[in-house]
Amino acid sequence: MRVGVAGHIHLTPGSVRPIADALRAELHRLSDRPVHGVTCLADGTDQIFARVVLATGGTYEVILPAADYRDTITAARRAEFDELLARASTVIHTGHQHSGTAAYLAANQELLSRVQCLVAVWDGSPGCHAAATDRTVDAARQRGIPTTVLWPAQARRA
Template sequence: MARIGITGHARLVGETTELVYGAVVAALRPYAGSKLHGITCLCDGADQIFARAVVDSEGALQVVLPAADYRDNIIDRDDFDHFLSKAIQVATMPFRYSNRQAFRAASEELLRRSDVLFAVWDGEPSRQLGDTADVVAVARDLGVPVVVVWPAGAQRL
């Protein structure tokens, strides 16, 4: 079984969503099928793009929610609800409210469950605790291999 986690930017602009989707599908191709388990927090942007790619690749989704109120902070709740309904397993971290500590804890749990981490990342440093570069650094410290997915032409806010 291939257990692949995701971290990445939430605010992607222009055609970046489709560029990232194509790049993630290509990166998942060697793992596609019933042995693929994608692990995500279902954040807007990269996480939901990854969830779509996993489902389209006939893989299974595992979801790690940062806090009990997490859904309230999601912009695209329809996609969030759709992918959450597809999950074979959902875990919620023991935080009542979404905050930087909850995001970091959820990412650490995601990394514990992952054999490899896909990072939809432009290579820039994190702006806040639990942002993409922060999660990549933790993954590397834990020895989790990181595959950076940032196709030519991709942009974020």
């Protein structure tokens, strides 16, 4: 099963474990076998998802929004990004050179074209740009992609 992820980037440290637990439970609910994830590997939700997919025996592919995407990751988080990127089974580039809403929107559209279902870690609040989590959830639902929204009680945005 090919499972995509969307979700918040800025999460509190105390949110990581409850979100990982919720993702793990959802992946087990979706399939009794390891899944193949599809992620943009953004900080926060996407990286938690990648780690959970690996921990449950699955694989994942990464959609890179832009050639300079790595530069948008804080220096303190780049080693983790690099490690997770190196563990991807496939890396797809959108063709955009510069990160921004257009590149992120293209990456989300590419992600949705590759998945059978979407898991969103989302608090339900509206986003501030066309590539925000709420818009990705709406686009998935409009395409008829089964979508599960998770927001554990202990999860908080930073």
